[in-house]
Amino acid sequence: MKALKHLNKYFYKYRYQLIIGILITIISRVFALFTPRLVGASINIISDRLDGKVTDAVFRAELMTNILYLIGAAVIAGIFTFLMRQTIINVSRYIEYDLKNEIYQHYQILSLNFYKSNRTGDLMNRISEDVGKVRMYVGPAIMYTMNTITLFTVAIIYMVSTAPKLTLYTLLPLPILSFAIYKLSRLINNRSTIVQQSLSTLSAYTQENFSGISIIKSYGIEPLTNSEFDRLSAENRQKQINLTKVQALFFPMMILLIGVSNLIVVYVGGMQYINGEIEDIGTIAEFIMYVNMLTWPVAMIGWITSLVQQAEASQERINEFLDTQPEIQNKINEPTPIKGDIEFKNVSFTYDDTNIEALKDVSFKLKSGETLAILGKTGSGKSTILDLIGRLYDVDNNSVLVDNKPISELNLYSLRESIGYVPQDAFLFSDTIKNNIKFGKEDATDEEVFEAAKNAKVHNNIIGFNKGYDTILGERGITLSGGQKQRVSIARAIIKKPDILLFDDCLSAVDTETEEKILKNLVKLTKDKTTVIVSHRVSSAKNADQIIILDDGKVIQSGNHESLINTDGYYKELYTKQLSEKEM
Numbered sequence: 201m202k203a204l205k206h207l208n209k210y211f212y213k214y215r216y217q218l219i220i221g222i223l224i225t226i227i228s229r230v231f232a233l234f235t236p237r238l239v240g241a242s243i244n245i246i247s248d249r250l251d252g253k254v255t256d257a258v259f260r261a262e263l264m265t266n267i268l269y270l271i272g273a274a275v276i277a278g279i280f281t282f283l284m285r286q287t288i289i290n291v292s293r294y295i296e297y298d299l300k301n302e303i304y305q306h307y308q309i310l311s312l313n314f315y316k317s318n319r320t321g322d323l324m325n326r327i328s329e330d331v332g333k334v335r336m337y338v339g340p341a342i343m344y345t346m347n348t349i350t351l352f353t354v355a356i357i358y359m360v361s362t363a364p365k366l367t368l369y370t371l372l373p374l375p376i377l378s379f380a381i382y383k384l385s386r387l388i389n390n391r392s393t394i395v396q397q398s399l400s401t402l403s404a405y406t407q408e409n410f411s412g413i414s415i416i417k418s419y420g421i422e423p424l425t426n427s428e429f430d431r432l433s434a435e436n437r438q439k440q441i442n443l444t445k446v447q448a449l450f451f452p453m454m455i456l457l458i459g460v461s462n463l464i465v466v467y468v469g470g471m472q473y474i475n476g477e478i479e480d481i482g483t484i485a486e487f488i489m490y491v492n493m494l495t496w497p498v499a500m501i502g503w504i505t506s507l508v509q510q511a512e513a514s515q516e517r518i519n520e521f522l523d524t525q526p527e528i529q530n531k532i533n534e535p536t537p538i539k540g541d542i543e544f545k546n547v548s549f550t551y552d553d554t555n556i557e558a559l560k561d562v563s564f565k566l567k568s569g570e571t572l573a574i575l576g577k578t579g580s581g582k583s584t585i586l587d588l589i590g591r592l593y594d595v596d597n598n599s600v601l602v603d604n605k606p607i608s609e610l611n612l613y614s615l616r617e618s619i620g621y622v623p624q625d626a627f628l629f630s631d632t633i634k635n636n637i638k639f640g641k642e643d644a645t646d647e648e649v650f651e652a653a654k655n656a657k658v659h660n661n662i663i664g665f666n667k668g669y670d671t672i673l674g675e676r677g678i679t680l681s682g683g684q685k686q687r688v689s690i691a692r693a694i695i696k697k698p699d700i701l702l703f704d705d706c707l708s709a710v711d712t713e714t715e716e717k718i719l720k721n722l723v724k725l726t727k728d729k730t731t732v733i734v735s736h737r738v739s740s741a742k743n744a745d746q747i748i749i750l751d752d753g754k755v756i757q758s759g760n761h762e763s764l765i766n767t768d769g770y771y772k773e774l775y776t777k778q779l780s781e782k783e784m
């Protein structure tokens with residue numbers, strides 16, 4: 201139960217609703233338990249009438265009163281049972297909502313490394329499946345526990361006061377029932393977990409195939425994917441059948457044990473009545489009703505135990521993530537305005553997970569408003585420099601400085617707010633084009649959106665779509681071309697008007713003519729902004745104040761366009777090669 205302690209703060213938050221819920225549960229059960237007593241009393245009065253002990257008038261009056269009480273008790277018990285669900289189950293839904301938000305907010309602050317070491321499916325599972333299992337503890341488990349305790353306490357008081365010996369015999373099979381249900385529930389849960397796992401394998405496989413459908417079609421491997429799907433599906437079917445087998449045992453077992461209890465009541469109760477140990481025949485009817493009312497809650501004890509065990513396991517998995525501390529911590533609470541000076545002082549950086557030394561002794565200094573272009577072969581460390589400027593990873597020795605301060609001494613959120621980042625693989629959300637651009641500035645007006653799109657040279661493409669800026673992208677909508685995606689992504693960054701702009705090879709899918717036009721616009725827009733452009737093309741770098749060339753994490757050349765084209769080396773070779781390609 202240690203892991204479930206995490207939920208105590210929520211129980212405290214909803215304490216009043218829970219207390220009311222518990223009181224309502226008690227009231228509903230007390231009223232429900234009037235029924236057996238009233239049925240017993242009604243049979244007794246019938247028996248008395250048959251024996252001539254009461255007059256017809258008394259018989260009619262008493263029977264009628266009992267019937268009215270029975271209806272009244274059933275109605276009240278019904279209303280309170282409704283309210284019981286409305287309070288306790290509602291609280292469980294509130295707690296489920298709060299817990300999901302807590303987990304989601306925590307996910308948001310965790311560092312990139314966390315996302316690399318955990319699979320997306322697992323993150324999703326913990327926030328949906330596991331939270332669902334925890335809710336079963338918060339809601340149904342608590343509700344049925346209260347239900348069982350109240351029902352048991354009141355019923356046993358009534359039963360012992362009526363016929364103590366018969367009570368003992370009646371209750372004998374119940375612990376066996378509870379134990380059997382517990383065992384069965386565990387078996388059911390184990391098998392459902394196996395079914396869940398096989399379902400997620402099946403859906404992960406299907407999802408991946410749908411995403412890569414164009415590859416599957418162009419390679420003509422549909423028969424292969426069909427037979428793999430068939431295999432996974434057959435596996436899942438077998439697991440479902442195994443689960444159904446044990447599930448099918450649940451009700452027969454309950455019916456068997458209720459039957460045995462009923463038999464005991466009829467047999468032992470009948471013998472006691474004949475022997476004169478119990479006075480009224482109505483007691484037997486009353487006890488049969490108790491047995492039937494108690495069987496379900498007793499079975500519940502077994503079920504609840506297994507629910508709590510599952511919730512405990514799920515909460516443990518949730519806590520494992522909630523206890524994970526973000527590697528990148530914000531140490532400064534007050535916002536720090538950012539000017540945009542950037543300096544790398546002999547920066548070396550190794551990725552923990554791969555042990556790849558991506559940067560080796562890299563140094564450069566960029567004043568606010570200046571532009572730096574980074575060129576180099578693939579895998580030479582260019583994107584890593586941008587990641588370090590956005591503090592997606594921390595370097596050990598305070599060697600990355602922004603505004604002359606170690607980057608870790610700036611407010612993390614101020615830093616990130618001041619950055620407009622265009623990644624290498626433009627990611628667009630399944631939303632309208634307009635909202636995708638406004639992502640950079642939520643309160644942007646339509647005019648600002650159009651202007652950003654014009655500067656990114658994508659406006660004309662967008663207005664060419666039937667729904668223009670309201671065109672939905674992604675799975676539910678149209679697919680943009682690689683170059684269009686990159687340009688929407690640029691518009692998203694420039695609409696923000698950030699102090700620092702980071703472009704990661706974001707014009708690679710754009711033809712050179714459009715690139716030229718976008719770069720022209722960017723020169724105007726980034727005049728007073730610190731800009732870092734990663735590229736494989738000289739055309740993107742030539743206007744920069746500074747250019748550095750990386751090779752295997754090291755700076756092998758630096759300078760500006762003029763100086764570099766006059767020096768033998770990577771830049772000059774690239775320039776000559778790209779110039780001749782252009783002329784061809």
Ligand SMILES: Nc1ncnc2c1ncn2[C@@H]1O[C@H](COP(=O)(O)OP(=O)(O)OP(=O)(O)O)[C@@H](O)[C@H]1O
Nearest residue numbers: 551553554556558577578579580581582583584585
């Ligand atoms: N998140 C990461 N985790 C571990 N290793 C990484 C990570 N990102 C990059 N690397 C490694 O670090 C090295 C530098 O990668 P980086 O992405 O900075 O290169 P790049 O110059 O931007 O390459 P490209 O031009 O292909 O985009 C590569 O060897 C890469 O495999």
